[in-house]
Amino acid sequence: MTHRLIMLTPAGAEEDCLFISKALTDVFGLHDQSTIANLSLGRNRTCLPFVIIDEESFVIRAPQSAFSELRIPAAEHMLHAKYQNGELILGPVAAVLTEAKSAGGDVHFGSIHEYCEELQSICTIRGCFFYVFSLHDYKNGSMSGYYYSDGKWLKADMPYPDVVHNRLHSRRSEKSAAFTELSADLNLHMVPYFNDRFLDKWETHQILYANDYLRPYLPRTELLSTKAGLQDFITAEDTTFIKPVHGSQGRRILRIIRSESGYLADHTTFSGEFIREHSTFKDLYSHLYPHLKQSSYLIQKGIDLLSYRGSAMDFRILCHQKSDYTWKVSSAVARVSGSNQFVSNIAQGGELFQPREILSQLYDRNKAYHLRKLLNELSIEVSEVVSAEAGGIFGEFGIDLALDCLGNPWIIEVNTKPSKSDPGLNPLKARPSAAGIIDFCLYLSRFFDYEE
Known part of the structure; x- marks a missing residue:
């Protein structure tokens, strides 16, 4: 047409x-x-x-x-x-669903505030009307929200969207009656909404583990269910990570290092790492139990990972779905952990580098090239498998990969709501991920006979 x-x-x-x-x-x-x-x-x-x-x-x-x-x-x-x-x-009309906090006549969208401005700038170029709304802005099929004008987000009545990108940060919000009502109305009017839910770490692991090709790239991982199961796991591994099933941004992760004299336990906090030695598993468990009883955890074998300048390092690779249902790598960064941290998340003080820059310092040119290619191919395969098996529509994944000391890749985590709090390697330009999201919005809107 x-x-x-x-x-x-x-x-x-x-x-x-x-x-x-x-x-x-x-x-x-x-x-x-x-x-x-x-x-x-x-x-x-x-x-x-x-x-x-x-x-x-x-x-x-x-x-x-x-x-x-x-x-x-x-x-x-x-x-x-x-x-x-x-x-x-x-x-078309594209909208982002997220939390909106108003104060003093201004509104803020939390960690994705600047990212929403990038999305708006891409929409202006693409010829798409864009706004941001919260669950409170939807009432009985009627929409209000925030549009961008002269450097400010202004509240107004908004047209019903052709497509919605879910960037709610709270799992509780996704389980609320308000979200259920909104999603039912979107489904009724056949309006696609993508990245419609969080995937927890255990669900994601099970999807990946069922795939014969991806299984060898997964560290040994189990759901923590009993004290005896934790003891058996820790006894068998030199290093064990204990991760919240519903965690994000590297928070509340515990690391257990087994030694001849006992166990060294440390965990991420906003002020660095908390470290404590325990001579017996009983003492260790007494220390861990107040943390473990709060939510569900999985246990994962610690890999002897490649480091950079003595700090932990991994790779965050953003993948986006295209109009032909295939996936592409939109951007990739190497993340190096901050001082006194064993996780590399930017929210925990990590630093960003170009993968090419770091790998060329650690390997010869040919090896560095093939490792970058392998990481990208592995990320695309992960995206294809998870999107096919998880149900719902997903347009973006943040894939966390790492290399061990022998140069072997490992799948660390898959994020359905990858962090946008850091400005990327070039803060003066809209991130490639912003363009990837809007291009997927244009496709899902069904406004075009998709040849573009």
Whole structure:
């Protein structure tokens, strides 16, 4: 179906009809000015008489009433337009669902605030209307939210979206009645929403372990269920990690190192590592139990990983789904742990480097190239397997991989809501992941006959 990138602009204050450029009416075959133009955006519609104006660019000038009925701010918007079944359809409309906190007349979207600005900038280039909303902004099928204008996010009524990217940070929110109501309404109106839920670490491990190709890249991992099971595991391994099944950003991870004199236990906190020695497993368990009883944990064999300048290192590889249902690597960084930390998460003080930069210092040129290629291929395979087996729609994964001292790769973790709190390696440009998300939004919106 033919579509064109158009400029939607406000008409004069006294006007009560649409002004459509001749260039656009020629494309869509709209020549009878005696008819009424049906104009839609999302699920919102308006009907107005139209006048053809002699302009070579693709322009629609609309009165204030049209902007109000379409629930879009009365300002200039670059959008796509197509003509179908007597209706001039504008769009697409993409929205991000997340937490929004207001204070002093301003709103903040937490750790993805700057990222939302990047998404907005990509949408402006792509010709897509974009806004951010929270669960509180949806009521009985009606949407409000925040649009970006002159450097600020402003609250207003918003059109119903064509596609939603779920960036809620709380598992509790995803289990709330408000989220259930919203997702039911989106499903009812066949509006796709992607990365619709968190995947816990144990569920992800089981999906990957069932795959014959990926199984050799997984460290030995078990669900912590009994005291005896923990003792057997720790006794068999030199180093054991105990990770919360529902954890994120490297928090609440415990590391147990077995030695001749007993056990060394340390765990990540916001102020560094807490370290304690225990001579017996009984003493160790007494120390661990107050932490373990709070939530579910899994236990994982510690791998003798490659380090950089004496610090722990891994690789975060962001993968995005494309319009042909294949996956691509959008970006990759090496993460080196901060001082007194055994995890490399940026939230725990880690530092970012280019993988090429670090691997070229640790290996010869040919070996470094093949390792980068292997890490990318492994990340794509992980993304394909998890997206196929987990259910729902996923458009982005953050894959954490590491290399051991022999150069063998290991799958550490798969993130369905990868952190956006760091600005990336080039803070002056929108991250490739932002473009990947918006391109997937455009595809899911079904606005185009997807050749793009």
